[in-house]
Amino acid sequence: MHVRDLIEESVAGMLARPVRSALTTLGTVLGITTLVVTLGVAATAGNQIVGRFDELVATAITVGVPESPNAPLVEWDAIDRLTRLRGVESAAAVSESKDGANVSVRSNDLVDPTRVTAQSLTVLAATTGLPEAARGRMVRGRFYDLGHVRRHDRVAVIGEQAAELLGVTRLDRAPAIFIGEHAYTVIGILGDLRRERDLSSAVLVPPTVGRQFGLRDVTRVLVNTSLGAAGLIARQAPTALSPGNGDMLQVVAPPSPTRARDQAEDDVNALFLILGLVSLVVGAVGIANVTLVTVMERVPEIGLRRSLGAARRHIAAQFLLESTLIGLTGGVIGAALGVVTVVAVSAAKQWTPLLDLRLAVAAPVAGAVVGLLAGLYPALRAARMEPVEALR
Incomplete structure (x- = not known):
């Protein structure tokens, strides 16, 4: 199976049930959005402490x-x-x-x-x-x-x-x-x-x-x-x-006001980072469950592919790529929503928004990693199926 065929099959599998895929992606969107908003608002609010520090x-x-x-x-x-x-x-x-x-x-x-x-x-x-x-x-x-x-x-x-x-x-x-x-x-x-x-x-x-x-x-x-x-x-x-x-x-x-700013930023990060991680865990569990359900629904397809010569790694790669794409999509949407939220909060408070470009780039990557990890077990389970049992 070529890489192009693998990507096409994964995208087709993800788009075959768009509502289910959207709901699955929502968990990752919430987690990534929370992380981006947390780090962005914490940095922005911490920077304001220097200007509004008690004189x-x-x-x-x-x-x-x-x-x-x-x-x-x-x-x-x-x-x-x-x-x-x-x-x-x-x-x-x-x-x-x-x-x-x-x-x-x-x-x-x-x-x-x-x-x-x-x-x-x-x-x-x-x-x-x-x-x-x-x-x-x-x-x-x-x-x-x-x-x-x-x-x-x-x-x-x-x-x-x-x-x-x-x-x-x-x-x-x-x-x-x-x-x-x-x-x-x-x-x-x-x-x-x-x-x-x-x-x-x-x-x-x-x-x-x-x-x-x-x-x-x-x-x-x-x-x-x-x-x-x-x-x-x-x-x-x-x-x-x-x-x-x-x-x-x-x-x-x-x-030093700078020290106070850093302490406030660290406190806010520590508080909301936990919420973001919890949201990511919930999103990962959702991706794992949906991917596992998808594997069970597509058992005949897996058996047919195996009987036509697909190796175990091809089956595992297909489902891993599907879960990774779901996580990546959630990461992109979550990063965009997080950036917009930080800018909106800063505008409402008349603050100068501080956005780290590395955070905006790392958020989709984090979503893809979450999707990849969440799809490991379902992909391995799909790869271990025997063709005869799958077709039966």
Whole structure:
């Protein structure tokens, strides 16, 4: 039997029952479509993570400054050098100490034994760029500036939660709070914090004032960068803050958006790839069943071919080619439907579709392989039939 005759017989056998062949092909179509859609949508969605990655997480850097027995590792004016780096949008230095934690703060100078007028709050010293660095805003009033810092003014900015605890609701009359025995004028209330939410219950004072609470040295630096610049700034920030001692600083940088994209793509692939494989298995079982039924229906034909001189390999090749053609047809249709689905989903979501050409080429091949494997047992069973028994 020539190859051309073999192909013609296989195509004729497949088209002899078009409805059955179409239903058999449907299983492979669903499996291949699922695989193509899974890999295509996963790659497309993963690529969007870079653009839609949470900017708060992807651009926030924290530099921890350990205590130094000698000179401080980071000076307060080092923030000026840091903000000159390209990619830094905002930065602020913060000082916190044990002496500044759980400090008694009250909003009036009256001592009433029957009422709790004092609150235990945390007192922090920070540079003037703290509202931007903490991704917050001044709910009322203003933040202290360089003039307050240089004049050593006794001013304070309190968090929104601290203001509620102290009963400070208006600033037009320059209310004062008492930290220990000294009064500080409240000039602003900081709120809507998207970063460092613990500042909502803290009292913030200029660095020159915070020394009496042990807030002399910078303990951490908050940095916000442009999207995509976090990795570079994380490497440059220690040198800018403390030349010569940068290796002693502890930088906490956000994970790479590319890594997050790859992880999301892997998770989606792992989830839906199983569904695609299950669909392929169902399609393979369907092809095997239909091919086996076809073999049983065509027993007289097999006996006639064998009696006319067809070898076992010719019979096996004929049925194998039929099942392979069914799988190949399902693979082609499934690949086409998968590509169209990926493009349609991307258009609906306004994404840029990512289609791997190798996937579109490999999908029909995968369908043909599934058909080939599914037809092995029926083909071997057809090849083992004896001519006399088949004709009988």
